Amino acid sequence: MLQELVSDLTIYTQQDYHHFVGRYADKIHSMEAHLLQEEPNTYVRNVNTHMMILGGADDAWPISLNNKEYTNALICSPYTTYVKYPLDIISKFDQWWFRSWLLLSVKTLDLLCKVTKINCVVQVNNNLNSLLKHPTSFSRLIPRLTSLLTQRYPQHAVLFFRVNKMLDESLLHVLQKQGYIVFPDRAAHLFLPGQPYMNRSYTKRDIALLNKTHYTIVPHDDLREKDVDRICELYRKLFIEKYSKFSPDYTRAFFHQAILHRWHHYTAWRHPNGQIDAFVSWFYRDQVMICGPLGYDTQKDKKAGLYRMSIAWCLKYAHEQQLIFNLGAGSDQFKLNRGSVKVLEYTAVYCRHLPLYRHIPWWTLRWAFALCARKLFEANTM
CATH class of the missing domain: 3.40.630.30 (Gcn5-related N-acetyltransferase (GNAT))
Structure with missing residues (x-):
């Protein structure tokens, strides 16, 4: 059902395909339009998520909704990003002590992430690509966008991946100001x-x-x-x-x-x-x-x-x-x-509307990356 809850922002689901292409005629052949017609695993075999479109005054962006789905690709799952993926690439790190520390940390994080429902997120601007660029308009939309998504999905954290310190500088500042938990988790090359x-x-x-x-x-x-x-x-x-x-x-x-x-x-x-x-x-x-x-x-x-x-x-x-x-x-x-x-990229999470225990994995990740980010950014596998 079409959800128009905050000002000019609208959430389109699969049932709203004709409304979507009616409003955004130039996107009729876009990936966004296809994701309103097909299941996402039609295009990304290992993705397990529910896709919708967030529409603004003059543009629209895909959003993904997850609950558990622990078997998933990096692009839709914080659990895969911070638990399963590090275990998959652990052999590529040279230092034995770092491999040991990473293994212990990730095994501990595994249980914590499941108990605190880390995968229960709505991810904004998820184009199902590993790389993305957040639109400049997000900087002025964040308060309304956050309000819309927390009203529509009150049990979910709101998530932004790949916020680039140079390319998304204004957005990063606004996310911090609006109460998002923000931490760097990789470096990109520009x-x-x-x-x-x-x-x-x-x-x-x-x-x-x-x-x-x-x-x-x-x-x-x-x-x-x-x-x-x-x-x-x-x-x-x-x-x-x-x-x-x-x-x-x-x-x-x-x-x-x-x-x-x-x-x-x-x-x-x-x-x-x-x-x-x-x-x-x-x-x-x-x-x-x-x-x-x-x-x-x-x-x-x-x-x-x-x-x-x-x-x-x-x-x-x-x-x-x-x-x-x-x-x-x-x-x-x-x-x-x-x-x-080399430029840092950040993850930003809004969870102020959620119970305190749901904040724990994000606080933990912010603390962990503050400690080990330098080593991770030096490794070629990140």
């Missing part, structure tokens, strides 16, 4: 206009490789229907099989719609045998270029430089267009060598 990252020796070598490759660079409009299966396969090879099973597991249906309706801009690398061996994508929010799904054949010789060429292509485009480029977390040394700036 490439900034005016910074000489194209003059870095690593970037120059990557561009040289890009210019002499025997691969054909395939622009978005030249991708074929049969390429969709390969793109899906390459993404899974990298993010699900190599990195973590808790990364968003995008389906063929996701990539089909994303390419068809340009949810992201795609570029691919086709081998002389006709097969796609790498691809990269990006999307825009508020004049910021944000890396979307990417992938490459992890069985190929590293000398082929598939990942290097993919990132070089993005850097070249961001430089030409004078855009900030958000390449996300992880692979720290690779990105720093090419001139990235």
Whole structure:
């Protein structure tokens, strides 16, 4: 049922699809519209959540609603983010003492998170991507938005992920002022206009490789229907099989719609045998270029430089267009060598309307990250 509780903010559910596309005609082919028609696991295989859309005066944003759902992807579950994912990547940390400390901490946090219902959250602006950019309009909407969501979902905490200290500076300040519990939980890599990252020796070598490759660079409009299966396969090879099973597991249906309706801009690398061996994508929010799904054949010789060429292509485009480029977390040394700036990203949680025991996991996480954030930000796996 259509819920219009606070001023010009409206919550649209699956039953409100026709109201939604009537009001936001330009979004008829958007991911938001598709999430009002299909279950989210149609597009992200390992997601278990309920999706709705929060509509404002001139834009709309997806929100996810969870209760328990402990078997879930990172993008919808604080429990997966802070318990299951660290256990999945614990072997990638070098120091034995840090692995031991992390294992003990996470095992303790496991029970605490379940008892205090950490997954009972409504997450704002959850686009089911690992990277996002919060709109500048959120800074003035936070009081009304918080009121709306706490009225509509009085048993749920209100959650914002990936609040970037540089890109979302005003929003971060407002969230703190409005009583949200705020803590940094990772660092993202930004490439900034005016910074000489194209003059870095690593970037120059990557561009040289890009210019002499025997691969054909395939622009978005030249991708074929049969390429969709390969793109899906390459993404899974990298993010699900190599990195973590808790990364968003995008389906063929996701990539089909994303390419068809340009949810992201795609570029691919086709081998002389006709097969796609790498691809990269990006999307825009508020004049910021944000890396979307990417992938490459992890069985190929590293000398082929598939990942290097993919990132070089993005850097070249961001430089030409004078855009900030958000390449996300992880692979720290690779990105720093090419001139990235490391910027903290924060989680913000509003739970003042909830019983005191529901505050405990968020206080604990704020305390824990204050103690160990430096080590976590130094690790390439974050």
